[in-house]
Amino acid sequence: MNKNYYCVILAGGVGTRIWPVSRQNRPKQFIDLLGTGETLLQSTYKRFLKFIAPENIIVTTNNDYADIVREQLPDLLPENLMLEPMRRNTVPPVTWASAEISRRNPDAVMVVTPSDQNITDNALGCFAEEMEQGLDYAQRQQRLLTVGVTPSRAETAYGYIQMSMKMAPNIYKVQTFTEKPQDEFAKIFYESGEFLWNTGLFIWSPKAFLNALNDVSGDYSAMIKDVQVRYSSGQNADEVVSELYSKLPNMTLEQTVLEKVEDADVMLGHFGWADLGTWDSVFINAPKSSTGNALVNNSKAVLYDCNDCLVRLPEGHVAVLQGLSDYIVVEEGNVILVCKKGDQSVIRSFVNNAQLDLGSEFL
Amino acid sequence: MNKNYYCVILAGGVGTRIWPVSRQNRPKQFIDLLGTGETLLQSTYKRFLKFIAPENIIVTTNNDYADIVREQLPDLLPENLMLEPMRRNTVPPVTWASAEISRRNPDAVMVVTPSDQNITDNALGCFAEEMEQGLDYAQRQQRLLTVGVTPSRAETAYGYIQMSMKMAPNIYKVQTFTEKPQDEFAKIFYESGEFLWNTGLFIWSPKAFLNALNDVSGDYSAMIKDVQVRYSSGQNADEVVSELYSKLPNMTLEQTVLEKVEDADVMLGHFGWADLGTWDSVFINAPKSSTGNALVNNSKAVLYDCNDCLVRLPEGHVAVLQGLSDYIVVEEGNVILVCKKGDQSVIRSFVNNAQLDLGSEFL
Numbered sequence: 001m002n003k004n005y006y007c008v009i010l011a012g013g014v015g016t017r018i019w020p021v022s023r024q025n026r027p028k029q030f031i032d033l034l035g036t037g038e039t040l041l042q043s044t045y046k047r048f049l050k051f052i053a054p055e056n057i058i059v060t061t062n063n064d065y066a067d068i069v070r071e072q073l074p075d076l077l078p079e080n081l082m083l084e085p086m087r088r089n090t091v092p093p094v095t096w097a098s099a100e101i102s103r104r105n106p107d108a109v110m111v112v113t114p115s116d117q118n119i120t121d122n123a124l125g126c127f128a129e130e131m132e133q134g135l136d137y138a139q140r141q142q143r144l145l146t147v148g149v150t151p152s153r154a155e156t157a158y159g160y161i162q163m164s165m166k167m168a169p170n171i172y173k174v175q176t177f178t179e180k181p182q183d184e185f186a187k188i189f190y191e192s193g194e195f196l197w198n199t200g201l202f203i204w205s206p207k208a209f210l211n212a213l214n215d216v217s218g219d220y221s222a223m224i225k226d227v228q229v230r231y232s233s234g235q236n237a238d239e240v241v242s243e244l245y246s247k248l249p250n251m252t253l254e255q256t257v258l259e260k261v262e263d264a265d266v267m268l269g270h271f272g273w274a275d276l277g278t279w280d281s282v283f284i285n286a287p288k289s290s291t292g293n294a295l296v297n298n299s300k301a302v303l304y305d306c307n308d309c310l311v312r313l314p315e316g317h318v319a320v321l322q323g324l325s326d327y328i329v330v331e332e333g334n335v336i337l338v339c340k341k342g343d344q345s346v347i348r349s350f351v352n353n354a355q356l357d358l359g360s361e362f363l
Numbered sequence: 364m365n366k367n368y369y370c371v372i373l374a375g376g377v378g379t380r381i382w383p384v385s386r387q388n389r390p391k392q393f394i395d396l397l398g399t400g401e402t403l404l405q406s407t408y409k410r411f412l413k414f415i416a417p418e419n420i421i422v423t424t425n426n427d428y429a430d431i432v433r434e435q436l437p438d439l440l441p442e443n444l445m446l447e448p449m450r451r452n453t454v455p456p457v458t459w460a461s462a463e464i465s466r467r468n469p470d471a472v473m474v475v476t477p478s479d480q481n482i483t484d485n486a487l488g489c490f491a492e493e494m495e496q497g498l499d500y501a502q503r504q505q506r507l508l509t510v511g512v513t514p515s516r517a518e519t520a521y522g523y524i525q526m527s528m529k530m531a532p533n534i535y536k537v538q539t540f541t542e543k544p545q546d547e548f549a550k551i552f553y554e555s556g557e558f559l560w561n562t563g564l565f566i567w568s569p570k571a572f573l574n575a576l577n578d579v580s581g582d583y584s585a586m587i588k589d590v591q592v593r594y595s596s597g598q599n600a601d602e603v604v605s606e607l608y609s610k611l612p613n614m615t616l617e618q619t620v621l622e623k624v625e626d627a628d629v630m631l632g633h634f635g636w637a638d639l640g641t642w643d644s645v646f647i648n649a650p651k652s653s654t655g656n657a658l659v660n661n662s663k664a665v666l667y668d669c670n671d672c673l674v675r676l677p678e679g680h681v682a683v684l685q686g687l688s689d690y691i692v693v694e695e696g697n698v699i700l701v702c703k704k705g706d707q708s709v710i711r712s713f714v715n716n717a718q719l720d721l722g723s724e725f726l
Contacts, residue, residue, distance in 0.1 A: 020683075302713065304702075313699070318725050320383075320713045322702035327686075331699055336676070338692060338701055339667075339685035350665065350683045362681050 003056070005135050006110040006206075007048040008097040011041055011061040011069060012084050015116065017278045019351045020335035020362070021312060029115040030068045033276055034286060035297035040116045040276065045073050047119060048111070051128040056108075058101070059115075060084055060093040085242040088250040091257070095213060095220065095248055096227070096241060098206035103228040109139040112202040112253075118274040118285050125270025130170075134203040134267045137168060143263040144212060145203040146174065148196025149273045154186040157278050159198035159254065161266045162189075174264040177254045196266060199273055202253060209257070216260040217249060279328045280341055283310040301329075310341070335362055366419070368498050369473040369569075370411040371460040374404055374424040374432060375447050378479065380641045382714050383698035383725070384675060392478040393431050396639055397649060398660035403479045403639065408436050410482060411474070414491040419471075421464070422478075423447055423456040448605040451613040454620070457565075458576060458583065458611055459590070459604060465569035466591040472502040475565040475616075481637040481648050488633025493533075497566040497630045500531060506626040507575060508566040509537065511559025512636045517549040520641050522561035522617065524629045525552075537627040540617045559629060562636055565616060572620070579623040580612060642691045643704055646673040664692075673704070698725055 011029050015022035022028035029041045036043065041059075048057055054075060060082045061069050069081060082100065084093055094112055101108045111131055119127050130147075138145045148161045159179045163172035177198065181189060189195035214221050223244045230237035249256050258264045274285045286294035292308040295301055299313040304322040312330045313319055319329060330337045339346060374392050378385035385391035392404045399406065404422075411420055417438060423445045424432050432444060445463065447456055457475055464471045474494055482490050493510075501508045511524045522542045526535035540561065544552060552558035577584050586607045593600035612619050621627045637648045649657035655671040658664055662676040667685040675693045676682055682692060693700045702709060 304709065304713070317697045317699070319699040319701065321700075322709060322713070323690075324701060329699070329701060331694075334680045336680070336682040336692070336694055336699060337684075338682065338687060346667065346685060350667070350685070 001051065001053045002132075002135070003053060004105060004107045004109055004139065005052050005132075006056040006058065006101045006105070006108050007052045008094065008101070008110055008112045009041070009044055009048070009057065009059045009115050010090060010093055010112065011059050011065065011115040012087065012093060013114075013116065014087075015277070016351050017347050018276070018282065019347060020332040020337050021330055023332070025064075026068065027065070028276065030065065030072060032297065033116075033282060034118065039072055040118075041069070042072055044113060044115045044117070045076070047127060048113070051132055052111075055080070058082060058097055060097055062087060084245065085238065086245050088245055088248065090253050091213075091217075091251055092245040092248045094202075094209070094253060095224070096244065098209045099224045099227050100231065102206035102210065103231060106207070107139075109135050109203070109205045111135065112204075114200045114275075116276050117199070118272075118276055120272035122270070122272045127269075127271040130267070130269050130271060131201075131203070133170070137171060137265075137267070138203045138205060138208070141167075141265075142205055142208045143167075143265050144208060144258060144261060145171070146258060146264060146266045147199045147201040147203065147269050148266045149199055149269045149271075151190050151195065151197050154183070154190040155197070156180060156183055156186045157281065158275060159200075160186075160189045160195045161198045162195050163266055163268075167265050170268045171265050172268070174258070174266050177259050179252075179254065196268060197273070198254070199269065200275070201269075202258075203267070208263075212257050212261045212263070217256050220244065220248065223247065279310055279330070279347070282312075283328070283341060286310065308341070364414065364416045365495075365498070366416060367468060367470045367472055367502065368415050368495075369419040369421065369464050369468070369471050370415045371457065371464075371473055371475045372404070372407055372411070372420065372422045372478050373453060373456055373475065374422050374428065374478040375450065375456065376477075376479065377450075378640070379714050380710050381639070381645065382710060383695040383700050384693055386695070388427075389431065390428070391639065393428065393435060395660065396479075396645060397481065402435055403481075404432070405435055407476060407478045407480070408439070410490060411476070414495055415474075418443070421445060421460055423460055425450060447608065448601065449608050451608055451611065453616050454576075454580075454614055455608045455611045457616060458573070458587070459607065461569035461572050462587045462590050463594065465573065466594060469570070470502075472498050472566070472568045474498065475567075477563045477638075479639050480562070481635075481639055483635035485633070485635045490632075490634040493630070493632050493634060494564075494566070496533070500534060500628075500630070501566045501568055501571070504530075504628075505568055505571045506530075506628050507571060507621060507624060508534070509621060509627060509629045510562045510564035510566065510632050511629045512562055512632045512634075514553050514558065514560050517546070517553040518560070519543060519546055519549045520644065521638060522563075523549075523552045523558045524561045525558050526629055526631075530628050533631045534628050535631070537621070537629050540622050542615075542617065559631060560636070561617070562632065563638070564632075565621075566630070571626075575620050575624045575626070580619050583607065583611065586610065642673055642693070642710070645675075646691070646704060649673065671704070 015028035032039050058080045063083045162175035164175040165173050226240050286296045288294050294310045296312040299311050301311045301319040306321050306324045309324050309327045326341045378391035381391050395402050421443045426446045525538035527538040528536050589603050649659045651657050657673045659675040662674050664674045664682040669684050669687045672687050672690045689704045
């Protein structure tokens with residue numbers, strides 16, 4: 001295994017869109033969402049363990065989830081669990097992790113990965129091999145590499161990356177990023193053949209990333225240096241990390257850095273990929289009965305005149321459903337959700353309204 | 364209070380059609396179904412306590428529910444709790460109770476009542492007054508009196524009683540009984556004005572009932588006498604009661620006796636009446652929001668684009684529902700039911716199939 005290869009698993013998200021299974025005190029990355037016997041975080045960790053040395057796998061998460069991560073990843077080195085002082089999107093944890101990795105190994109190159117995706121090897125592509133190709137490219141070129149996959153539908157819940165000129169086999173310069181397009185644009189993107197789904201996987205050397213950040217977003221180099229010095233000298237860096245977090249933009253990597261730089265590329269991945277950010281995407285990735293119903297996580301249900309429904313229940317529970325077409329039926333703890341598939345935005349509104357109407361014990 | 368007036372509350376039913384709230388170990392008569400603060404059995408008991416002496420109120424139930432009845436009706440006299448040795452419809456408990464009441468008081472006259480109805484006084488009629496009129500009539504005439512109410516819709520889930528000639532104010536000779544008619548008949552019955560809904564309330568003297576039973580169903584008089592003698596002499600009557608139960612037909616009072624006799628009458632009741640035998644009837648009797656949704660028993664729910672739905676959840680739980688029109692959404696223990704309103708037979712089939720597919724822990 002290449003000792004310069006690192007991985008940062010971002011595990012601090014709250015996963016609002018698959019409430020009520022994803023709850024504030026246990027978001028979806030900590031759940032066995034598809035009934036595989038592993039939580040999404042555990043699957044992610046194992047996926048990288050195949051080609052990255054365990055001492056080079058870092059997990060960032062919110063302080064509140066520290067114990068869950070330790071419990072679910074008992075082999076994770078204590079110094080590789082980076083506990084975020086606040087929730088500020090993806091720029092702060094990736095900046096902090098990049099600073100720490102480049103401190104540990106100036107020749108490092110890293111993959112940034114979400115912790116809530118479903119990724120499978122298939123006849124077209126093996127995830128580990130393609131990641132290694134990307135790491136090799138990023139190390140040689142010192143460019144910022146994103147990873148896309150070929151869209152299989154005009155999905156409006158994903159981000160899209162437009163490809164321009166070819167830089168290397170399977171690697172293209174990025175023309176544009178578009179986050180969650182409207183229906184008509186998603187259709188155009190899908191049909192054009194020029195666009196890939198943005199997987200949220202990024203590959204770069206920490207130095208290249210930090211240079212790009214400082215170039216386009218404002219100069220954080222003094223603060224980053226301060227964090228590194230404190231870690232090197234064994235001092236408490238909490239305060240400086242908090243300051244860095246609060247100064248860095250509360251935005252995505254795409255908005256803050258990738259859309260603004262000249263040297264962003266996209267690698268076309270051929271492995272099976274799905275974001276499990278919404279119930280619709282969970283449905284798409286779950287096995288179905290002949291009537292199109294998905295009883296996720298081995299949920300027990302008796303269905304009459306139902307089709308294309310997703311059902312997910314706690315173990316030992318049962319649902320009897322009749323006359324539902326294209327619905328999501330989810331029970332978790334003290335909450336039942338029954339809603340039409342297809343409108344992603346509705347669930348977020350559910351949760352926001354539930355908070356106002358019902359109090360936080362249901363979130 | 365007239366010391367000859369008695370009441371028999373039949374509390375042995377299993378209430379399959381409002382599963383999953385009505386469960387084998389706690390059928391609906393033992394539940395606060397509408398969120399009134401009282402179970403249906405407690406409401407029934409209180410309703411009769413207004414005009415019948417407590418020592419004259421008898422409850423029959425299955426052995427399995429003895430402790431529930433004792434807990435819910437702590438004032439019920441121990442000798443007035445008659446524990447049925449087996450489940451055999453309404454003829455056996457009414458026969459046994461009639462034998463016991465006539466043994467205690469040869470001049471008795473009794474009301475037989477289900478334990479799962481919603482009955483209210485209103486501007487047109489007061490339940491207690493109308494029952495007393497019926498008791499008075501049955502005592503004077505020694506005829507079998509049923510009680511009907513004016514139908515308010517072409518309901519197929521209820522029984523109908525056709526009236527013929529007038530016997531007394533508000534009392535008519537019975538022409539026919541029809542149990543749960545099909546749509547087209549229910550419509551004809553409703554529109555004709557000749558039919559009343561069968562409330563399942565019956566009024567008669569125990570002697571008149573036992574005579575009618577022996578006349579039309581087979582002669583049980585020796586066995587009935589045997590039960591009475593044993594009770595009078597303080598002997599154990601369990602074996603004879605069991606024998607009587609197994610010999611009596613496993614049928615309704617209407618089928619066995621009332622349809623066959625010449626001297627059955629029906630009193631037109633003016634009190635508010637509803638059978639709570641089905642979720643549809645619970646829905647009809649529950650208060651609704653402006654969009655027609657009924658959050659029964661103060662259930663917490665956030666509804667989006669929902670109308671005419673019934674929701675019933677355990678305390679402390681919440682449902683978030685979207686895009687449901689005319690549905691029943693019920694959670695209880697380890698079970699969720701989501702089904703279309705209007706098809707009464709479906710729920711029974713649910714339960715039967717659930718038993719086969721899922722095991723008895725869900726019943």
